[in-house]
Amino acid sequence: MSLFWRIFLLNAAVFVAAAAVLMLSPATISAPVSSAEVVVVLVGLMAMLVANLVLLRIGFRPLGRLIRAMTSVDLLRPGASRPAVSGHGEVAALISAFNAMLDRLETERATSNARALSAQEAERRRIARELHDEVGQSLTAVLLELKHVADEAPGAVATSLHQVQEITRDSLDEISRIARRLRPGVLEELGLASALKSLTVEARDHAGLAARCRVDGELPGLDDSAELVIYRVAQESITNATRHSGAVHLDVLLRSDEHGIRLRVRDDGRGIGEAPEGAGIRGMRERALLVGAELTIGDAPDGGTEVLLHLPNRSA
Incomplete structure (x- = not known):
């Protein structure tokens, strides 16, 4: 009727x-x-x-x-009732x-996100390759030429040239660091655990955070897309903690059990509070959707921010 x-x-x-x-x-x-x-x-x-x-x-x-239901639906949280x-x-x-x-x-949305993120990763690899092959090699050539000129220059000029050398060397190191962030070669060469430890080492060296990384359990064989999602979520979480939270301590935990793989990134900063989600967090949610993972972002038990990513074991 x-x-x-x-x-x-x-x-x-x-x-x-x-x-x-x-x-x-x-x-x-x-x-x-x-x-x-x-x-x-x-x-x-x-x-x-x-x-x-x-x-x-x-x-x-x-x-x-x-x-x-229409007013509360969120496509970044699929499967809602x-x-x-x-x-x-x-x-x-x-x-x-x-x-x-x-x-x-x-x-x-899942299909279009997969295509967009795949194109994004391809673009990141291209930019990283150009930074390394073109800009990096050009700066290396400049360093060698500066060294040659400084060796033949008089004292005062040589001192100035050595200072320019140090600035150029720092710029080359920064370009190399950016290229590594764009294209995580350590992930492809040494695996997920080593890549996450490399992120925490970088956070200690460049941001001054007391960062540590623990890996519990033996990681199962993951496909490249799942490893990349876990790595990018950890990378974005560490970046947010470094730039926005004012944190001093940072803890990264990767755990594997019969239920799947869990990534936890926790800091002791000011917390997320009622702040709206930015592009970085939305990007993490979209990546989690690609591999069927569940992403939770909220306040840590003792203050700060806690990011939890759960990739269930599909064979269980």
Whole structure:
């Protein structure tokens, strides 16, 4: 039955009931209307309105649940509970169509995110290669030429040239560090555990954090995409802790058990609080979706921020 006819029949039921009460009751209306008769009419009208309100509220209750689901849905958190298909006719069809639309949107978003992140990684590799092969080699050539000139220059000029050498060498080191962040060669060459330890060493050396990394359990064989997601989530978490949290201590834990792999990055900074999620956190969520992982970001038990990534064991 369509929504139109349901509403019509609900109202008709109220009017029929009111007419039956009017015909069967001893109440009469005279002209002019007495005050007692006005009270009876008003009471009857209020009863009709209340009955109509209750019946319509019951009829529209499934639409209310649908509206709440529509306002709270987040495609970065897929698999959220869908509104139960209830009601009749158009209402049930509308809820079913909404649930089907969410399924399609989540599938299409996952596919498009996979393509976008794959293109992003390819672009990062290209930029890292150009930094290393072109800019890095050019600066290396400049260093060699500066050394040659400084060896033949008089004392004061040689001192200045040595200072320029140190600045150029620092710039070369910074370019190499940026290239490593863009293209984690240590991940490809030494594996995930070594790559995470390298991130904490870099946090200690360049940001002054008291950072440590622990790996519990034997890591199972992961495909390249899963390793890259874990690495990028850890990298972004450490970057956020370094730049925004004001943290002093940083702890990275990678644990493997029968339930899967869990990554935890915890700092003792100011915490995330009520701050809106930025592009970095949204990027982490999108990466987690690619491998079916669950990402949780919130306040740590003792203050600071805690990032948890759980990659379930699909074979369990």
